[in-house]
Structure formats: structure tokens, C-alpha cells
Amino acid sequence: xxxxxxxxxxxxxxxxxxxxxxxxxxxxxxxxxxxxxxxxxxxxxxxxxxxxxxxxxxxxxxxxxxxxxxxxxxxxxxxxxxxxxxxxxxxxxxxxxxxxxxxxxxxxxxxxxxxxxxxxxxxxxxxxxxxxxxxxxxxxxxxxxxxxxxxxxxxxxxxxxxxxxxxxxxxxxxxxxxxxxxxxxxxxxxxxxxxxxxxxxxxxxxxxxxxxxxxxxxxxxxxxxxxxxxxxxxxxxxxxxxxxxxxxxxxxxxxxxxxxxxxxxxxxxxxxxxxxxxxxxxxxxxxxxxxxxxxxxxxxxxxxxxxxxxxxxxxxxxxxxxxxxxxxxxxxxxxxxxxxxxxxxxxxxxxxxxxxxxxxxxxxxxxxxxxxxxxxxxxxxxxxxxxxxxxxxxxxxxxxxxxxxxxxxxxxxxxxxxxxxxxxxxxxxxxxxxxxxxxxxxxxxxxxxxxxxxxxxxxxxxxxxxxxxxxxxxxxxxxxxxxxxxxxxxxxxxxxxxxxxxxxxxxxxxxxxxxxxxxxxxxxxxxxxxxxxxxxxxxxxxxxxxxxxxxxxxxxxxxxxxxxxxxxxxxxxxxxxxxxxxxxxxxxxxxxxxxxxxxxxxxxxxxxxxxxxxxxxxxxxxx
Ligand code: BES
Ligand code: ZN
Numbered sequence: 230x231x232x233x234x235x236x237x238x239x240x241x242x243x244x245x246x247x248x249x250x251x252x253x254x255x256x257x258x259x260x261x262x263x264x265x266x267x268x269x270x271x272x273x274x275x276x277x278x279x280x281x282x283x284x285x286x287x288x289x290x291x292x293x294x295x296x297x298x299x300x301x302x303x304x305x306x307x308x309x310x311x312x313x314x315x316x317x318x319x320x321x322x323x324x325x326x327x328x329x330x331x332x333x334x335x336x337x338x339x340x341x342x343x344x345x346x347x348x349x350x351x352x353x354x355x356x357x358x359x360x361x362x363x364x365x366x367x368x369x370x371x372x373x374x375x376x377x378x379x380x381x382x383x384x385x386x387x388x389x390x391x392x393x394x395x396x397x398x399x400x401x402x403x404x405x406x407x408x409x410x411x412x413x414x415x416x417x418x419x420x421x422x423x424x425x426x427x428x429x430x431x432x433x434x435x436x437x438x439x440x441x442x443x444x445x446x447x448x449x450x451x452x453x454x455x456x457x458x459x460x461x462x463x464x465x466x467x468x469x470x471x472x473x474x475x476x477x478x479x480x481x482x483x484x485x486x487x488x489x490x491x492x493x494x495x496x497x498x499x500x501x502x503x504x505x506x507x508x509x510x511x512x513x514x515x516x517x518x519x520x521x522x523x524x525x526x527x528x529x530x531x532x533x534x535x536x537x538x539x540x541x542x543x544x545x546x547x548x549x550x551x552x553x554x555x556x557x558x559x560x561x562x563x564x565x566x567x568x569x570x571x572x573x574x575x576x577x578x579x580x581x582x583x584x585x586x587x588x589x590x591x592x593x594x595x596x597x598x599x600x601x602x603x604x605x606x607x608x609x610x611x612x613x614x615x616x617x618x619x620x621x622x623x624x625x626x627x628x629x630x631x632x633x634x635x636x637x638x639x640x641x642x643x644x645x646x647x648x649x650x651x652x653x654x655x656x657x658x659x660x661x662x663x664x665x666x667x668x669x670x671x672x673x674x675x676x677x678x679x680x681x682x683x684x685x686x687x688x689x690x691x692x693x694x695x696x697x698x699x700x701x702x703x704x705x706x707x708x709x710x711x712x713x714x715x716x717x718x719x720x721x722x723x724x725x726x727x728x729x730x731x732x733x734x735x736x737x738x739x740x741x742x743x744x745x746x747x748x749x750x751x752x753x754x755x756x757x758x759x760x761x762x763x764x765x766x767x768x769x770x771x772x773x774x775x776x777x778x779x780x781x782x783x784x785x786x787x788x789x790x791x792x793x794x795x796x797x798x799x800x801x802x803x804x805x806x807x808x809x810x811x812x813x814x815x816x817x818x819x820x821x822x823x824x825x826x827x828x829x830x831x832x833x834x835x836x837x838x839x840x841x842x843x844x845x846x847x848x849x850x851x852x
Pocket of ligand 1: 388389513514515516517518538539542543546565623626631806
């Protein structure tokens with residue numbers, strides 16, 4: 230049995246550094262900070278200080294029948310004067326041959342550790358320029374999801390440490406490289422990558438890709454399927470399967486506005502195009518910020534553009550994350566907290582403060598709830614700086630990195646004023662573009678460039694945020710007026726002072742509906758739910774966030790009329806953010822049998838990211 234939290238993984242740590250000094254415009258001050266010792270990445274065997282990959286040529290053929298990829302990866306490397314080997318991370322790959330400058334090389338594959346995989350150690354000399362590895366992936370490789378049949382589809386999810394299950398690589402966010410790829414796929418499909426992409430199918434089924442900006446391995450991505458492209462703006466477009474392309478074109482028509490707003494806030498978009506690919510519903514996340522091509526769940530197609538904040542989020546990663554990258558997964562908040570902040574600012578710029586404050590209020594509500602839960606389980610997991618050594622980095626994907634991170638930045642904004650804060654952020658992205666950042670270096674940068682007096686530093690209480698539990702006393706309390714009104718209506722409804730038909734459900738935005746439903750507490754009865762559903766036909770909503778919030782309450786209150794919809798939702802949708810609370814609600818309410826029954830029908834449709842979590846939740850063996 231594999232239990233992610235109790236693993237004891239012992240492996241040699243990699244000292245990370247010195248890669249990606251693209252930008253020569255750094256000031257002396259910034260350079261001094263960048264020269265500080267970097268944090269160690271506990272989740273990679275690579276030793277980039279000895280030998281580092283600068284460029285990858287990936288030549289691959291995708292086989293849907295065997296669910297494998299045959300590939301040759303050729304790396305351009307740079308090594309120290311006494312380098313003897315280069316170490317790549319691999320997991321469950323079949324290595325066929327390794328060559329150096331075209332000649333067979335000696336190599337060794339170390340012991341395999343859960344999640345981490347093995348080191349592929351290749352003997353080199355300091356002069357070695359080119360190393361190549363010929364290999365085959367395994368059908369069950371954790372990064373992949375293969376959809377069978379007529380709608381055959383393949384997509385990868387590399388973050389956090391799954392790139393090594395489909396490409397041998399120095400799988401650490403601190404190592405950046407450029408890449409070119411040539412990918413052969415069945416001729417009824419098109420291939421797309423986190424790179425310059427085709428917009429049309431070709432009859433040979435061979436596609437060439439170029440990523441000229443250096444990126445970390447967790448941003449390597451591939452998707453193969455019967456997709457079409459529609460342009461929605463000068464630099465923006467959508468890819469989706471034929472059944473969804475019209476809906477996607479409508480839903481994401483405002484992408485160019487988001488891009489323009491983002492550039493207006495924090496500087497030029499550095500990746501040329503920004504496109505979005507709608508994936509099968511099995512995609513385990515809402516979105517993934519693969520450079521130039523965000524991967525997104527179809528569950529954000531609501532028909533009314535109400536869920537575009539997710540696009541704002543993934544777009545924001547083009548700065549926070551993709552341009553300035555967390556050095557290790559312990560620094561994950563530098564990616565996600567900044568991105569949630571930036572997302573809210575884009576939403577405010579395009580849709581107004583009222584909307585963005587509703588989103589911020591929901592984020593705050595979620596944070597309070599999750600901080601409480603995590604404090605019960607493992608209080609140090611509420612630190613912004615995470616402690617993921619010997620653990621699956623996936624464990625770090627909680628509201629702490631996202632929403633506590635957001636609150637920290639919002640507090641900084643409120644402390645120094647928006648004008649100053651915006652200037653600071655813009656400069657931060659510029660000066661550190663194509664570099665890594667860890668928590669200590671960020672604090673040094675922050676103190677040198679924003680919190681320049683002791684008074685400001687005291688006011689900000691930085692270490693209470695970074696290495697302290699829960700929420701510091703200077704955490705902003707966010708409550709939008711409209712959300713407050715929802716709470717009032719909810720209260721009067723529970724007191725029978727407002728009757729169900731007078732709830733302004735039909736005038737509400739999705740945020741207000743979501744808030745209303747997720748407010749539901751012990752005072753709500755099954756009859757109340759029935760009345761709500763009769764009045765507003767909530768079960769037929771096209772908004773999956775609202776449906777999710779409803780289904781969770783339906784489970785708590787045993788609203789069996791919702792159960793067929795619940796099963797359909799869980800069998801078709803593989804987004805972990807929805808799955809975990811729904812399965813958990815069934816367990817908490819003594820409906821484990823139903824949970825197991827639905828899971829037995831659904832599991833085969835889920836991505837490994839989801840099954841690892843659900844297997845553990847439901848107490849099943851992972852293997
Ligand atoms: N980069 C994340 C997804 C991720 C994080 C994948 C860690 C694997 C490991 C992405 O940007 C993200 O945060 N997605 C969110 C959406 C969002 C609006 C908060 C999601 O999928 O729910
Ligand atoms: Zn994100």
C-alpha cells in the first residue's frame with residue numbers, strides 16, 4: 230500500500246543552481262541576491278551544478294493502441310570543469326540506449342523511490358556537448374491520461390514531478406531549458422505542446438514544435454486529439470474538440486482583454502501567443518499554465534463566461550511561475566499566491582472591483598475553513614514556506630499557498646499603497662524574468678526594494694506569514710458588500726423571515742449562488758433543499774461550481790433526488806477539487822458504500838493525480 234503522507238523517502242539531495250541567467254539587465258542589488266545560496270530541491274536527483282541541460286530536442290511517436298510513446302531525447306548540456314556525470318530524473322521509463330555525441334555511453338539507473346523515481350546517471354566529460362536517450366514510456370505513466378475510442382485523446386500533466394514519467398529530465402523547477410520537438414501522431418489527431426503550435430491538422434500526422442524561451446520541466450506538456458482552433462483575438466485563441474469548439478469560442482471570447490489588462494499591470498507578455506486548450510473532463514485540475522497554451526477543464530464552460538477567472542489565473546502564471554519560478558516545491562506559494570493576487574487584479578481591471586471582491590471573499594472564506602482543518606491535522610502545513618521533504622509535492626496544493634499567499638500580498642499592498650506595490654511587482658517580474666526564486670531570496674528582495682524601513686518590516690510581520698501557523702493578526706478580512714447581502718438573506722431565510730421564492734437567486738451571479746449554497750449549515754433541512762430545488766431548478770444549472778456546491782449539500786442532507794446527478798458528475802468529471810469534497814462528504818455521512826460504488830464506475834476515467842488522492846481517501850490500495 231502506498232500512503233503518500235507517511236513515506237520515508239531517502240535519496241540524495243540536489244544542490245540546485247546557477248541555471249538560466251538569461252537576463253543581463255539585473256541591477257547589482259538583484260544580482261547580489263541571486264548569488265545567494267539557493268534552497269535545495271528535495272524532489273530531484275539532478276545535480277545541475279555539475280552538469281545542466283540547456284536545450285532539449287524531443288523526437289517522439291505516439292501510439293494510442295499500446296498507450297506508449299517511443300522517443301529520443303537529445304540534450305545540449307553545460308558542465309563544470311570537473312564534471313563526471315549528468316543526472317536525469319526518470320520514473321517508470323524503459324531506457325533503450327544512451328549516447329554521447331552519437332556514441333554509446335555508459336550509464337546507471339539507481340534504485341527507484343516512490344513518487345521520486347530513479348536517477349539516470351550518465352558518464353560524461355566536462356567537454357561533453359550532447360547526450361541522447363532513446364526510451365519508451367509505460368502505458369500507466371502517471372503524467373498521461375489516455376482516452377480510448379472514437380474520441381481518442383492524450384494529455385499530459387507534468388506539475389509537480391510527473392514530467393519524469395514521460396521525458397528523462399532534470400525535473401526540478403530551478404532548471405530551465407529551451408526545446409524543439411517533432412511528434413508523430415495518428416493522422417486523425419493533432420498534436421499540441423507548451424510551445425509554438427499548429428492551428429491545423431496535416432495529413433502526415435507529424436508536427437514540429439519550438440519553445441525558444443527557457444522553461445522548467447514541469448511546464449513540458451503534450452496533448453493529442455481531434456481538436457480545432459479558433460482565433461478569439463490578435464494573440465489569443467482556443468482549441469477544442471468539434472463538439473465544444475463553438476461553446477469554447479464564446480466562453481473565452483474575452484481572453485485578449487484579459488491579456489491586455491495583465492500587460493497593463495505588470496509588463497509585457499513574454500510568450501508571444503496565449504491560447505487555451507479545452508481538455509476532456511478527466512483533466513484533474515481546473516487549469517494548468519503550460520506556456521503559450523493553457524490546459525483547461527471543460528467544466529469552466531458555463532455558457533455565460535462566468536468562470537473566466539480561471540483563465541485570468543492561468544494567464545497570470547505567464548508572469549508568476551513561468552517567468553519567475555518557484556525554486557523548489559517548498560516555495561510553491563511564490564507561484565500560486567502571486568498568481569491568485571494577479572488573477573484578482575486582472576479580474577478587477579476587466580470586470581470591476583465588485584466582481585473581484587466577491588472572488589476575494591470566496592477565497593477568504595475557503596482559507597478560513599481550510600486553515601482550521603489543517604491546524605487540526607498538521608499545523609506546520611499552514612506555513613507559507615512548506616515542508617515537503619520526503620512527501621509528495623502534491624500535498625502542498627492547499628489554500629495556504631493560494632489564498633494565504635494571496636492575503637499576504639494583499640496585506641503588503643494595503644501596507645504600502647497600491648501604486649508603490651504595483652511598481653514593485655512590475656520590477657520584480659522584470660528583474661527576475663527567466664530566473665528562479667526561493668522564499669529567502671524573495672524576503673531579501675522584498676526588504677531591499679519595498680519594506681525599506683524597520684517600521685514597515687515590523688508592520689508586515691513577514692515571518693509570521695512565512696514560518697508561522699494560521700493567519701497572522703494583520704491578515705486582511707475580506708468581505709464584499711454583495712457577499713454580505715447574500716449572508717444576510719441566508720440568515721433571514723433560515724429564520725423563516727424570507728420565504729424561498731423571495732431569494733433573488735435568478736438575479737445572482739455565480740459567486741453569490743455559490744456563497745449561498747456553501748453557507749448551508751446544520752439549520753438547513755432536507756425540506757429546505759427540496760424547496761430550493763423546486764423553486765430554482767438548481768440541479769439543472771449549467772454552472773459546475775454551483776452544481777458542485779449543491780451536490781455537496783445534497784450529500785450532507787441526503788437529498789436522494791440529486792444522487793443520479795451526483796453519480797453522473799463523478800463518473801464524467803475528474804477534477805480533483807470537486808472529487809475530494811464530494812467523496813469525503815459521502816464518507817462523513819455514512820454513505821461509504823455509495824462512494825465505493827460510484828468510484829468503481831468512475832476510477833477508470835480519472836487521471837493518476839486524482840486516483841492517488843481518492844484511493845487514499847477511500848482507503849484503497851493504489852496499486
Ligand atoms: N499550476 C496549478 C495547477 C497545479 C498545481 C498542478 C500544483 C499540479 C501541482 C494551476 O495554475 C492552478 O492553480 N489551477 C487551479 C485553478 C485556480 C483558478 C486556482 C485549479 O486547477 O483548480
Ligand atoms: Zn495556479
